[in-house]
Amino acid sequence: MTNENIPNLTGFDEAALEKAFASLEAQARESAAALDAEAFRLQWLGRKQGLLNEVSDRWLKAAPGPAKKAVGQRFKVLKELVEALLEGAGPSDAATDAALRAEAIDITLPGTRRPTGAEHPITRTLNEIVSVFAALGYSVGVGPEVETDYYNFECMNFPPGHPARDTQDTLVVAAQERKPLRDRLLLRTHTSPVQMRTMEQQPPPVRIVIPGKVHRNDAADATHSPIFHQVEGLCVDTNITFSDLKGTLDHAMKALFGSAVKTRFFPSFFPFTEPSADVQISCIFCGGKGCRKCKQSGWIELLGCGMVDPAVFAFAQEKQPAYDPKKISGFAFGMGVERIAMMKYGISEIGSFFAGDMRFLGQFA
Numbered sequence: 001m002t003n004e005n006i007p008n009l010t011g012f013d014e015a016a017l018e019k020a021f022a023s024l025e026a027q028a029r030e031s032a033a034a035l036d037a038e039a040f041r042l043q044w045l046g047r048k049q050g051l052l053n054e055v056s057d058r059w060l061k062a063a064p065g066p067a068k069k070a071v072g073q074r075f076k077v078l079k080e081l082v083e084a085l086l087e088g089a090g091p092s093d094a095a096t097d098a099a100l101r102a103e104a105i106d107i108t109l110p111g112t113r114r115p116t117g118a119e120h121p122i123t124r125t126l127n128e129i130v131s132v133f134a135a136l137g138y139s140v141g142v143g144p145e146v147e148t149d150y151y152n153f154e155c156m157n158f159p160p161g162h163p164a165r166d167t168q169d170t171l172v173v174a175a176q177e178r179k180p181l182r183d184r185l186l187l188r189t190h191t192s193p194v195q196m197r198t199m200e201q202q203p204p205p206v207r208i209v210i211p212g213k214v215h216r217n218d219a220a221d222a223t224h225s226p227i228f229h230q231v232e233g234l235c236v237d238t239n240i241t242f243s244d245l246k247g248t249l250d251h252a253m254k255a256l257f258g259s260a261v262k263t264r265f266f267p268s269f270f271p272f273t274e275p276s277a278d279v280q281i282s283c284i285f286c287g288g289k290g291c292r293k294c295k296q297s298g299w300i301e302l303l304g305c306g307m308v309d310p311a312v313f314a315f316a317q318e319k320q321p322a323y324d325p326k327k328i329s330g331f332a333f334g335m336g337v338e339r340i341a342m343m344k345y346g347i348s349e350i351g352s353f354f355a356g357d358m359r360f361l362g363q364f365a
């Protein structure tokens with residue numbers, strides 16, 4: 001900026017002075033916003049080339065006697081403005097200003113609410129089942145989801161190569177051919193291996209429920225998912241009989257589905273229980289009259305159970321000799337959590353549990 005920026009005044013009357021000083025003030029504000037503080041200071045207050053010096057020379061000193069006072073007053077106001085602008089000059093300040101304005105919050109707006117989380121229906125059902133047994137004095141145990149062949153099958157009385165293994169299509173961890181079979185890893189197909197892990201850790205008596213995730217290489221459809229959950233139960237003591245098993249499960253089904261529910265036990269097979277049974281409950285949809293849900297039979301199959309096979313106790317005895325089948329006996333049961341949750345909440349697609357759709361999950365909030 002050079003002296004040409006300060007034109008000679010066209011007159012010294014009020015109107016001319018007003019116009020001339022107003023335009024200088026505007027110019028000062030513009031420069032203050034555009035320049036950094038030092039450049040602005042040089043431009044306006046510089047000793048030699050400063051614009052205020054120019055104004056002083058060309059306007060103030062040149063003013064005729066009667067106009068001197070008016071020009072002087074306006075010059076003083078302009079100088080104060082320039083000094084005030086210098087305080088807050090600089091493009092960085094302007095940028096900060098703009099940024100602050102953009103960030104400014106409207107404190108009258110309602111706050112952002114975090115939605116309260118809801119327990120997943122599977123977690124909820126699982127906890128419900130566990131608490132039915134906790135009330136009977138059962139404790140809770142867990143075990144690994146990646147399990148060895150030994151715990152998942154061998155000690156549960158599925159010998160290597162035995163066709164009973166085909167009933168649980170298994171997902172195995174790859175590239176373990178060099179390990180002995182019993183040490184090879186797989187995704188557990190049931191929670192039953194935790195029966196053995198528990199017995200190895202503690203002598204009888206045992207009353208334990210084991211909730212957990214299991215995997216099978218099953219094709220997904222409306223009622224099957226390769227990932228699902230089970231609650232296992234194990235009770236071992238002296239003189240445990242099949243009627244203890246029946247009474248316990250009859251009570252549990254009534255606690256879960258209502259006291260009107262009836263149970264019945266059908267012969268079945270599991271390698272680790274003998275005798276084994278499938279438990280059916282009277283259809284909770286039609287009360288036993290027969291409907292589509294129970295395929296007109298009035299009954300719905302819900303879980304597997306049986307008396308612990310002495311062969312299983314023999315494996316437990318390798319670590320805990322007190323599991324002597326001549327002295328103790330026990331029962332075990334296992335139920336699918338998804339199946340129970342589907343019945344309790346009237347859900348027809350097992351996949352809904354795993355799809356992560358908030359419209360579905362939000363209903364359990």
Ligand code: PHE
Binds near residue numbers: 273304332
């Ligand atoms: N583990 C069995 C299954 O997954 C269920 C079961 C558990 C049966 C305990 C009897 C006793 O099919």
